[in-house]
Amino acid sequence: MIETEIVKVDKLNPDRNIIERAGRIIRKGGLVAFPTETVYGLGGNGLDDSAADKIFAAKGRPQDNPLILHISSMEELFPLIEFVPPNAEKLMKKFWPGPLTLIFKRSKKISDKITGGLSTVAIRMPNHPVASMLIKESAVPIAAPSANTSGRPSPTEAKHVIEDLSGKIDMIIDGGSTEIGVESTVLDISGEIPTILRPGGITWEDLMTIFPRVDYDQSIIRDNENIVPKSPGQKYKHYAPKAEMIVFTGRTEDIVSKINEYKNMYIDQGKNVGIMATSETEEKYSGKVITVGSRNKKSTIAKNLFKALRDFDNIKVDIILAEGVDTEGIGRAIMNRMKKACGGRIERV
Known part of the structure; x- marks a missing residue:
């Protein structure tokens, strides 16, 4: 049990002193829950395996469930991946920052802890002032699954994070209610046909404005507990109420x-x-x-x-x-x- 600091910030004009303190916690290997435009994220240093271990422990999350890395600028992307596929450039230009996570070939900087042992890494650039400022201040990519106990409904208010994670993490930043309420869309662009691994804030219809065809991964259409998850939310029971x-x-x-x-x-x-x-x-x-x-x-x-x-x-x-x-x-x-x-x-x- 650790003492969790709970701080409120103005969503549009967050207190820089608070964000600087949160950034130091991330850099030192601690965990900070923070708002994004989708849901609240549980953030840790995406280049620190011990921080990833803490995320899994706090959430009670299976370690084969990949984590998404969050960045605040294009410059932060390039050291994390091998290359930028042509399709990715169109998507990033239109939908970043925003609720779209893209799957890239990972660079050697990214460990198996983050990717669940996959050769790919999931990355997004959130469209939220608090999240963006925190990532910049941390000066590292932030690994951030939803800030809830694994399997429970994702948090869209700070009080939901407090219910699940108070006493397990270092800080909770209360930035009010999130706007979209469901997690980001995860899109695999490694094959010939872009494939949605998790539907979310960017819709199939949005993506079809760029591509002539976009498919859904079979795990969305039918249940299969034996799959190797390429994205959060693919394999395990999620979002469940107690009833x-x-x-x-x-x-x-x-x-x-x-x-x-x-x-x-x-x-x-x-x-x-x-x-x-x-x-x-x-x-x-x-x-x-x-x-x-x-x-x-x-x-x-x-x-x-x-x-x-x-x-x-x-x-x-x-x-x-x-x-x-x-x-x-x-x-x-x-x-x-x-x-x-x-x-x-x-x-x-």
């Missing part, structure tokens, strides 16, 4: 009808039921209902999804009945996270 969870997909009216049917069944069994609704349907339910966002603006669902899962934990429900969404745009990332959270229990109605 059992069922996700329903289909026509909205059919989803509402089935959720109400299941709610009554579980209440008859003496269970405490939570319903994850959308703003279009919230009035069609009663009981412990949490509205996660609008079907007409799925970015609101992405922003609030992980918070809603944690809120259900706080009100101690036994089972969560959740509305699924279509997979257009960021809907693919939302359904990917929901599928992981419910352990694959999705019912088409």
Whole structure:
């Protein structure tokens, strides 16, 4: 158990003294949780194996699950990789800084601890003032998975980090709520066809503005626990609330009808039921209902999804009945996270 310092900063104008102190912690091998535009990250020196060990230990994270390195400028990229593929240049020009992680051939500076033993390394440039300033101040690439206990919903507020990691890390920087709410898209550009390893804040539709074809990795389409993960979020159960969870997909009216049917069944069994609704349907339910966002603006669902899962934990429900969404745009990332959270229990109605 260590003493965790919790500090608040202005998201747009962070206190430089605080960021300098956090940078020193990173350089000395300590861990700092910090906000990005996607979720909060748990940062350590990406060139220090002992810092990587601390990240795995704090999260309880399997060591074959690769870590993403975070940089703040293009100059910081080149020492970490063997070369920049032509496709990468187009992507970085359009989407960096932003919620896109690219897979490169790693340089000799990067150890197996970071990559899970792979010959490639995942790198992104976050679009957040606090994250950018911290990386610059640290003067090293920051390895930063989501700042939560492994398998739990990712943190979108500092209080979520405090719940999971207080007493396990050196500092938590509270920069308010994150904007996107789901992690970055991870894109493998090593083959002929760019392949999404993890859907996220940059959508398939966004990527199709650059390429004539973009594929999804098979691990997104079907479960396979025997794969060697090339990206975080591919192999293990993630984002899970403490309660059992069922996700329903289909026509909205059919989803509402089935959720109400299941709610009554579980209440008859003496269970405490939570319903994850959308703003279009919230009035069609009663009981412990949490509205996660609008079907007409799925970015609101992405922003609030992980918070809603944690809120259900706080009100101690036994089972969560959740509305699924279509997979257009960021809907693919939302359904990917929901599928992981419910352990694959999705019912088409």
